[in-house]
Amino acid sequence: MTTGGLDPSFAPEDPALRRGRMRIGLVSALFALLFGAVAFRLLHLAPEERELAAAAVSSPEPERRRPDLLDRRGALLATDILVPSLAADPLLVTDPKRTAERLARLVPGLGATELERRLIQAKAAGRRFLWIEHRITPAVQRAVLEAGLPGIVIRRADHRVYPKGAAAAHLVGFVDVDNRGLAGFEHALDFGRAQSLRGRDAIALSLDLRVQEAVREELGRAFREFRALGACGIVLDVRTGELLALVSLPDFDPNLAARARAEQRKNRCTGGSYELGSLFKLLSLAAALESGRVRVTQRFEIPSALVIGRHRIRDVHPARRPYTVAEIFSHSSNIGTALAVFAAGGAEPLRGMLARLGLFERAPIELLEVARPQLQKSWPDVVTATVSFGHGIAVSPLRFAEAVASLVGEGARVTATVLARSPAASPEPAERVASPRTVEELRWMMWLAVAEGTAKRAAVPGYLLGGKTGTADKAGRGGYRRGAVLASFVGVFPLERPRYLVLAMLDEPQATRASGGTRYGGQVAAPVVAAIVARIGPLLGVPPSDPALEARYRERWHALRATAGLSETETRLAAVAPRP
């Protein structure tokens, strides 16, 4: 259909209107652009999640601190505190000579010549930072700031402190000026198996400071009294392997570790290998009993000397009658122990037991100062005989403590640790090293050694304690040294269900009136263990032992004595008989 007239849409557009529309479009586009820019800026300003995370990391807290070290009850053993230190920007030091001279006057112990040389060298090398003195006092800090020396700055840096001083020096260890571990657990934290724990704020060690202090005090008393070269004390939880105390004497203050002598820094408990002498009879007779060829009541004729090839083995206190295995143990007969080991099959069962107990390897504890055992390459009869009473094999006291804990505890291998284990954590299943029967026989023989044998001075009223003494001649150039011995004692308590092992060892003690003029382990080390047990037993909540068990043990001893037709006097060892 057609219509008359013009369609308005086809009317020619007014040029002014077109221009106006174009301008509006232009302005609209301009504003759109402006809004787009604003929107883009808004998006730009909105902080992203990544930026927020980065902001959290860049907190003013100094770079990651070392974890605090605590004892098992939360007592602080090591922590970082911020301490002012003196540093320089060598390029800004205008007059190194004058600066060094003024600083030497303000900072005690700082040498002007040496400092001037260091400043000049650092300036020549274009360095922008140089430590001058770590850990200055607030007074020195104030004096340096007041001096206003160009290029000299005060930096606050983390400094490791050990509030308990020397109390647990060898176990906790110490760090260098850059807070890098140099010894003990501090060393293990940076370079050993404990590295995985570095991210924590605090690490609880197995150590119980109360026990550590008791061991340190009692061992220290004997160390001074007997003028020993060194000493080691260990308290081990037999069930969990946790080290409750580790004391090595002489010790040092880790806050002043640089001033300590090498002798003081040496950890004798883990880092030294020793021929432990008669303590080893515990392991040898355990091997003999475990073989099934030797019984605890079996008697052996003890000759005055055991001749193997051109070697003669003697007892310190010669036996004048046949000894049962129990008496060989309680009277500590070298000849008897060797005969029992040979009766059990010789080197094979002994080596097997020592290998099962891990005595041919280093202790797998977290610390890095762990000595390798020193062993004989071949085991002819004479070596088997000497190893059976603790000569010709040298192990660390800690390794030996682990072995005894394995045998006397539950008969399963115990591995020592310096980390506190959660009370709720179930113990990991461990390799069995001895049958329950052998474990029970060993406990009885250890009781006998304390009740009737060489370790009478280890008895503690209220507790049933078992143990073994050791007095080992020390090896020197060309043989064993006369008069130089290692006196030791290892005890476990309460014997009805052993929970704690206590070991004390004194290196070259001198005979005194207190030791009855002797240097035997029973006179020197056994009283130390008794004193430690008497102090730590109540602290650790160990209830007094049931007298019924002691009565049972004693009854068995009387029965054994009666079958041999021996009187009490005949079964008493000469060494522990009252002195006239």
Add this chain to the structure above:
Amino acid sequence: MSAAPAILLGTLALATAAAVFQLKHAVRERERELALTRQAIAEERARIRTLRADIAWLARVERIGAHARELGLEPMRTERMIRIGDLPDALQLELAGRTLLVELQDGVAIELRFKPLPAPPSLGSPRP
């Protein structure tokens, strides 16, 4: 008519720019506050660490031991310990440790405890 939207849009743009400017400054202020708060937290933590180290230092055995000796304190001895079973009123003590849960008629549950009898004269009367 054509100028009105332009003015409106222009005003909006200016208002937005002002808001963005304000926001920017507010964000900067918050960031500064955050940094200061973190700094203060770090300072406080450092101070707490120092105080904890001080407490541990003051509680070391050499110092506490000296005070203990002055006060006549000594380590506990095993002779002072006694097995609960050896006490004449061991059963009473055992019962005192137990609780008995009882539900009342109105549905409320209550806990009953045994009260030990006064100590017999043989154990000695409490100190005045």
